[in-house]
Amino acid sequence: MVWNYLNDPDRAGLKQSYSELCAIRNGNPQMFKEGVTTVMSCDESNWANGRTIKLSNGTDELYCIVNPNITGSKAIDVPFAKDAAQYHLLSASYGVEPSLSGKSVTLPAGAYAVYGTAGMTDIEEIIDDVTPQVNVYGGIGEIIIEGDYRELDIFNISGQRIRGTSGLPATIYIVIVDGTSYKVVVR
Structure with a gap:
């Protein structure tokens, strides 16, 4: 290669x-x-x-x-x-x-x-109708979370837990911030 x-x-x-x-x-x-x-x-x-x-x-x-x-x-x-x-x-x-x-x-x-x-996605539910307390979106190689939060979980589309918000490969992630789920595309 x-x-x-x-x-x-x-x-x-x-x-x-x-x-x-x-x-x-x-x-x-x-x-x-x-x-x-x-x-x-x-x-x-x-x-x-x-x-x-x-x-x-x-x-x-x-x-x-x-x-x-x-x-x-x-x-x-x-x-x-x-x-x-x-x-x-x-x-x-x-x-x-x-x-x-x-x-x-x-x-x-x-x-x-x-x-x-x-x-x-191996994630049971994605909540789209909740008014977010934070702003969650994908960037180039990273997931950006603006605002205050207590708990954060990130999963790839296979349902595997991901550690960290930067240095990520481009794909779709499920980000759960304080119990609210977001579908995030990282480029």
Whole structure:
């Protein structure tokens, strides 16, 4: 491996995308075994309208959405079984911020996004409707917490506890500050 390749942001982003996808795969073996329900919309007729893959096992659901077109953003209809608010972004193409609206995900050309239910993160509940007493957000290689707090827990998307808020690899983290959960993207 030529390690200085990671100095190129695009190559580092590609590595990060693979790392996120591998973490989803390794952290959720129940979704990748015999007997899991798989629904795919990946044939030629789905080229212009986007492609989707759905895996479901009990209450756990995982969706991969892809815009295979070479130009233009596309709003792709996703067959979410539940209300879209029940799904959390687990991974997306480097530099892409997918837009979820109703049962549609908008992606630029050549991009993917992976959404899953709360069970995919090994975190039982993510609270989004609480007025925060602190401001929690991701930066480049760090999680930033502004304001006073007593307790802090950080987990990666596999549910493993993380120590410290800096020097972090780019991925999605669940940050729990004084009992309130936040989904944070670190670049």
